[in-house]
Amino acid sequence: MKGYILKRLLRSLLSILVIITAVFIMVYSLVPRDNIFKNDDTFRKLSAKPDDKTDYIMRTWQNIGYLDYQNMSYYCTGLYGEATDETRACVLAGSKESKEFVDLYESKGYTVKYFINGAPYAYKDLPVISRLASWFGNMIQIDHPWKVKDETNPDLERRLYFGTTPTGGVALKCSGCEYKYQIYTDSRFPFIHQNILTVYLGESYPTYKGLKILDVIFDTQGQEVKKTVTFETGQTGESSIMFGTCRYKSVLDRLDQNKFTDHYASCMYKKATPSMVGISFIMGIFSIIIAYALGLPIGLAMARNKDKLIDKLGMVYIIFIIAVPSLAYIYIFRYLGTTLFGLPSAFPTLGAEDIRSWILPVISLALPSISGLMLWMRRYAVDQMSSDYVKFAKSKGLNQHEIFKNHILKNAIIPIAQGIPASLASCIVGAIITEAIYSVGGMGKMLPDAIKQYNNAMVLALTFMFAGISIISVLLGDLILIWLDPRISLTEKEGRN
Amino acid sequence: MSERKIILSAKDIEVKFRVRDNYLTAIRNVSLDLYDGETFAIVGESGSGKSVFTKTFTGMLESNGEISNGSIMFEGKDLTKLVTDKDWEGIRGKKISTIFQDPMTSLNPIRTIGSQITEVIIKHQGVSAEEAKAQAVEIMEKVGIKNAANRFDEYPFQYSGGMRQRIVIAIALSCHPEILICDEPTTALDVTIQAQILQLIKELQRDLKFTTVYITHDLGVVANVADRVGVMYGGQIIEYGTAEEIFFDPQHPYTWALLSSLPQLGEKGQDLYYITGTPPSLYNKILGDAFAPRNKYALKIDFVEEPPFFKVSDTHYAKTWLLDPRAPKVEKPEVINNLHEKIEKMTSKGGAFYVEQQQ
Numbered sequence: 001m002k003g004y005i006l007k008r009l010l011r012s013l014l015s016i017l018v019i020i021t022a023v024f025i026m027v028y029s030l031v032p033r034d035n036i037f038k039n040d041d042t043f044r045k046l047s048a049k050p051d052d053k054t055d056y057i058m059r060t061w062q063n064i065g066y067l068d069y070q071n072m073s074y075y076c077t078g079l080y081g082e083a084t085d086e087t088r089a090c091v092l093a094g095s096k097e098s099k100e101f102v103d104l105y106e107s108k109g110y111t112v113k114y115f116i117n118g119a120p121y122a123y124k125d126l127p128v129i130s131r132l133a134s135w136f137g138n139m140i141q142i143d144h145p146w147k148v149k150d151e152t153n154p155d156l157e158r159r160l161y162f163g164t165t166p167t168g169g170v171a172l173k174c175s176g177c178e179y180k181y182q183i184y185t186d187s188r189f190p191f192i193h194q195n196i197l198t199v200y201l202g203e204s205y206p207t208y209k210g211l212k213i214l215d216v217i218f219d220t221q222g223q224e225v226k227k228t229v230t231f232e233t234g235q236t237g238e239s240s241i242m243f244g245t246c247r248y249k250s251v252l253d254r255l256d257q258n259k260f261t262d263h264y265a266s267c268m269y270k271k272a273t274p275s276m277v278g279i280s281f282i283m284g285i286f287s288i289i290i291a292y293a294l295g296l297p298i299g300l301a302m303a304r305n306k307d308k309l310i311d312k313l314g315m316v317y318i319i320f321i322i323a324v325p326s327l328a329y330i331y332i333f334r335y336l337g338t339t340l341f342g343l344p345s346a347f348p349t350l351g352a353e354d355i356r357s358w359i360l361p362v363i364s365l366a367l368p369s370i371s372g373l374m375l376w377m378r379r380y381a382v383d384q385m386s387s388d389y390v391k392f393a394k395s396k397g398l399n400q401h402e403i404f405k406n407h408i409l410k411n412a413i414i415p416i417a418q419g420i421p422a423s424l425a426s427c428i429v430g431a432i433i434t435e436a437i438y439s440v441g442g443m444g445k446m447l448p449d450a451i452k453q454y455n456n457a458m459v460l461a462l463t464f465m466f467a468g469i470s471i472i473s474v475l476l477g478d479l480i481l482i483w484l485d486p487r488i489s490l491t492e493k494e495g496r497n
Numbered sequence: 498m499s500e501r502k503i504i505l506s507a508k509d510i511e512v513k514f515r516v517r518d519n520y521l522t523a524i525r526n527v528s529l530d531l532y533d534g535e536t537f538a539i540v541g542e543s544g545s546g547k548s549v550f551t552k553t554f555t556g557m558l559e560s561n562g563e564i565s566n567g568s569i570m571f572e573g574k575d576l577t578k579l580v581t582d583k584d585w586e587g588i589r590g591k592k593i594s595t596i597f598q599d600p601m602t603s604l605n606p607i608r609t610i611g612s613q614i615t616e617v618i619i620k621h622q623g624v625s626a627e628e629a630k631a632q633a634v635e636i637m638e639k640v641g642i643k644n645a646a647n648r649f650d651e652y653p654f655q656y657s658g659g660m661r662q663r664i665v666i667a668i669a670l671s672c673h674p675e676i677l678i679c680d681e682p683t684t685a686l687d688v689t690i691q692a693q694i695l696q697l698i699k700e701l702q703r704d705l706k707f708t709t710v711y712i713t714h715d716l717g718v719v720a721n722v723a724d725r726v727g728v729m730y731g732g733q734i735i736e737y738g739t740a741e742e743i744f745f746d747p748q749h750p751y752t753w754a755l756l757s758s759l760p761q762l763g764e765k766g767q768d769l770y771y772i773t774g775t776p777p778s779l780y781n782k783i784l785g786d787a788f789a790p791r792n793k794y795a796l797k798i799d800f801v802e803e804p805p806f807f808k809v810s811d812t813h814y815a816k817t818w819l820l821d822p823r824a825p826k827v828e829k830p831e832v833i834n835n836l837h838e839k840i841e842k843m844t845s846k847g848g849a850f851y852v853e854q855q856q
Contacts, residue, residue: 388602395557395597396617396668397590399582406616407605414607486607486652 005479012471017136019467020460024132027456033066036454040206051115058123064205064457065131070110071121075101093118135460141198145176150250153263166230166243180246180264193244201464202457207449213461215268221441222273222351231259240269273352273441277428280435280442284427286362291369291423296416298370299377303412304404306382314374321371330364330437337363347440361438365431369423373416380412414484421476425469504571504675504708505531505554511566512549512558512732521779523549523562525732531676531708538711538719538740540755541729544776547712550729551678553577554710555589572675591621594669598681600662604653610637611649614668621672633671639704640667640697659690663697670701677702678710683718695722716759720744725812728752731777731787738813744836747829748807748815750795751788756833770832786817794819794827 037043037057046053055071062069076090076097090097098120102112105122112122145158158176165171171184179195186193201213208216224240231237235258245268249256256265274282302314321329337343337360344350350357384390385408393407430443447466450458482488512524524546531537539547552558553569556579569576572592579585597603604613614636615629624632630649637645640663653661662682669677679698683691699722702709713719719726719740726744727737728751736749747753754772756762763769774791777783786792789799796818798804807820818824 388597388599389605391557392595392597392603392665392668393605395555395590395595397586397588397621397672398616399586402616402620406608411605411607484607487654 005475008475008478012468012475015471016464016467020136020464021132023460023463024135025128027459028066028131029128031454031456033061036060036064036206036456039453040209043206051117054115055121058121060205061123063203065126065134067123067125068110069121069123070101070105072098072101072119091119135202138200141178141200143174143177143179143182143196143198145174147178148176148248150248150263152250156263166232171244175262178247180248180262181244184244186244195244201461204455204458207453207455207458213458216458217276217443217446218278219268219275220271220273220278221275222271225270225272232261233259235259240271241267242270243267276430276441276443276446279352279440280430280444281427283358283362283365283434283440283442284431285424286358287365287369288423288427290362290366291373292420294366295370295373296377296413299374300381300404300409300412302374302378303381303385303408304400306385311378314378318371318375321368326368326433327437329367330434333364333367334360334437345438347438361434361440364438365434376416377412380415381408384408384411410484414481417484418477418481420480421473422470425473428469429466501535502533503530504533506570507550507553507567508570509567510550510553510564510569510577512546512553512562513565514559514562516561516780519780523732523779524553525783526567527729527732527734528567529727529734529737531710533675534702534706534708535724536702536709536711536722538713538723538726539729539734540713540716540719540726542714542755542772542776544779545729546732547714547729548680551595551680551710551712554676554678555593555595556580556585557589557595587621590617590674591672592674593676593678594672594674595678595680596662596665596669596682599685600658600665601685603665604661606653609650609652610656610664614664614671617668617671633667636667636671637664639701640664640670641693642667658686659693662686662690662694666694666698666701670705670707673705674707676708676710678712680712681714682711684713684715691718698722716756717761728755731783732779733787733816735788735817736813736815738809738815742810742813746809746813747833748809748813748820749788749817750792750819750827752815753829753833754791756836757830762832796824 037060040060043053043056043060046056058067058069058071061067072091072095076087079097080086080090089095093115101122102120105124106112108124110122110124112120114120145160148156150156156176160172160174160177160182163171163173165181165184165186167186169185172182173180174182177195181193182196183192183194185191199214204211204213204216226238226240228236229239229241246260246264247266248263249266250263252260252263252265259265273279298314302311305311334345338345343356343360344354345360347357347361352358381404390403390407393403398406428443430446432444432448434440435442435444447459447462449455450462507527507529510524510527511522514521514523527546527550529537529550539550541547549558549562553564554571554576556576558564564577567577571588574588576588579588604610611630611633614633615626618624618629618632619626622629622632634645634649637649642648642660642663648655653664656664666682677698682698683694686694695718698709709722711718711722723740725737726740727734728743728749729735730751736743736747736752738746743752744756747756754770757770758772760769772791777787777790784803785801786795786799786804789795792799798818804816804818804821806814806816808814809820819827
């Protein structure tokens with residue numbers, strides 16, 4: 001059993017690797033790299049300043065990892081330090097250092113070009129494979145006291161220590177790490193949190209510029225939820241700060257200095273609406289619960305009363321859902337919900353805090369799942385009903401209720417139970433049409449939007465997440481099958497005599 | 498034999514099935530008396546109505562079928578009047594049990610053997626789970642499952658085909674039924690297992706004293722186990738009598754044809770005998786003798802009027818105009834003469850249907 005699961009996990013990892021490699025190569029070598037600027041406002045503003053624009057393009061490409069970029073500013077700062085007189089003389093076009101720069105980078109195999117003002121710059125494309133390797137290499141980040149490298153703050157302490165959080169929890173704190181609170185407790189589920197191991201899937205660009213991708217999809221959205229807090233300096237105020245998320249910030253402004261006694265001032269703020277993943281997941285979970293709670297009993301009832309009224313009504317519903325495009329029936333349903341029950345027609349009208357906002361999207365999402373489950377449950381139960389052992393059970397003298405309870409239900413549910421993890425996983429992927437109709441800020445639109453906006457890192461990260469979740473859910477489905485069906489077993493049975 | 502107690506009496510049973518907008522008459526006025534403790538075998542080709550007829554004893558007809566005429570008297574009750582599961586409670590599975598053809602599929606694959614036996618015992622006898630388990634283990638041992646207590650919690654896939662049929666028999670007999678209907682109990686089993694299963698049913702019948710109805714198209718089985726035999730064709734019993742009478746003095750041309758078709762009677766180098774043509778369509782009203790179109794001995798009247806039962810002996814009746822005094826004398830086919838010796842050969846030691854006789 002353990003061996004089997006391990007083997008399946010290894011194979012899963014391998015498939016994920018293959019998928020990511022394929023998508024990585026597609027995204028970074030087949031999509032023209034100029035396209036990423038199409039949705040970039042900063043880029044548009046620079047159109048009057050060609051040198052700045054070129055510099056911006058190069059720096060962006062460097063950030064995303066297409067190439068390694070060098071210019072006189074980096075070169076001179078490296079030689080003479082930041083903002084010295086020598087540096088200022090050095091960066092001017094035609095300085096003696098610019099000649100050295102050109103010679104140096106030409107000898108290193110870089111392509112050297114010149115700005116309109118005459119200053120040289122150099123770049124060298126990075127091969128896709130090495131970028132792929134570093135993508136995987138950076139995926140898991142381990143925090144440690146020597147993580148922060150800040151030349152402007154050479155006196156930074158490097159140590160781990162125990163302490164408390166401003167909200168009253170206990171914490172393993174760190175100085176020199178990226179996160180101040182390595183392990184901490186608070187009142188938020190699951191009550192103990194850690195920042196030692198973090199997953200990094202790249203930075204978002206050009207949408208959600210500068211944010212880590214996982215922060216984009218896992219952070220709460222909307223308005224800040226403020227409450228009175230006391231900061232480390234003793235200052236109290238209304239804030240939605242989440243202390244546990246505070247990260248090192250090298251340049252502190254006055255406001256930061258009023259609140260924090262150290263450099264850990266880059267924090268995240270709690271907002272009213274759940275994160276994109278959260279919102280899709282909550283909607284999905286409830287719609288799945290509704291779908292299973294209704295679909296299975298109705299499907300069973302249909303099988304039990306085959307060709308009678310309830311079966312025919314159920315069939316009408318199933319055919320309606322299959323035949324009518326989802327866009328159409330969701331609009332019909334939304335119209336009914338808003339006119340008959342006065343429910344809001346869009347999610348943001350009342351917001352995530354109000355339960356009425358959730359009702360229509362959740363039920364809209366459940367409609368097709370209910371019909372699917374009804375259809376399959378009916379089908380499997382009818383299959384079982386015509387099986388020999390059900391006939392034999394009848395001839396044993398069991399009544400219809402006992403036959404359904406003992407001989408049909410479990411047999412019919414086994415193939416359906418196998419699909420439960422996959423339907424849970426599909427929640428995370430989000431529901432594009434339902435979310436669009438109700439203006440829900442969920443995951444549904446993320447992948448199509450990311451593709452449309454050339455947010456390549458986002459495309460990769462989502463591909464990775466979705467592929468991983470799907471593969472794991474298939475594995476879980478198989479394990480459920482093993483658990484439910486005695487005929488399927490992974491352990492070697494001893495021979496019988 | 499006539500002084501023995503009649504346990505079940507079916508009179509003029511007619512069964513109709515609704516297929517789309519047509520009615521199909523599967524059983525046409527069949528009457529049968531079953532005597533207490535006997536073994537009655539119903540033989541006939543596929544589609545002759547053997548299974549449908551016995552299904553009426555337990556109300557197991559498919560939902561589109563109905564008994565349109567006749568009565569089945571069992572313990573003072575008319576079984577044709579019973580409709581719901583509740584009506585059948587106490588009879589189906591308790592007084593009258595059935596075992597089906599395919600042991601591979603007769604047991605629920607994902608429930609333990611034990612639970613499938615105890616559910617019947619608990620249902621019909623209302624005993625506690627422990628008591629039911631004790632009874633189940635006992636009956637498992639009785640049907641020849643070694644180490645029954647340990648195998649109680651195993652699943653059907655851990656049992657071989659023959660073992661599963663033993664379990665099916667155990668389930669059918671767990672409530673000590675009066676009548677056991679065996680619907681082709683050995684068809685799906687290989688020959689050596691067949692003999693074991695037949696032997697087992699025979700022994701259990703002797704022990705537990707129930708009446709057995711065999712449904713089969715295997716005349717070897719019939720020769721081996723049956724006290725009396727009924728031959729069915731086109732939804733009717735066309736001849737019945739003791740096994741001796743049917744095998745050694747058959748009267749109906751269909752019985753002749755059936756016996757001639759025994760593959761064991763074929764001789765090397767010659768084609769096996771088979772009955773030409775196909776059985777009559779049961780959608781239409783059958784005029785005269787249903788077998789007439791395939792019968793080379795058919796008389797003119799066979800196509801016009803249905804023959805009545807002619808008495809051959811006190812126990813032997815056949816439904817053929819050939820027995821009418823006015824009919825021409827017809828000799829039965831050569832191949833089924835001396836059937837006695839041939840059957841003897843088949844069922845004696847070394848033969849395919851040999852069952853060890855125990856005294």
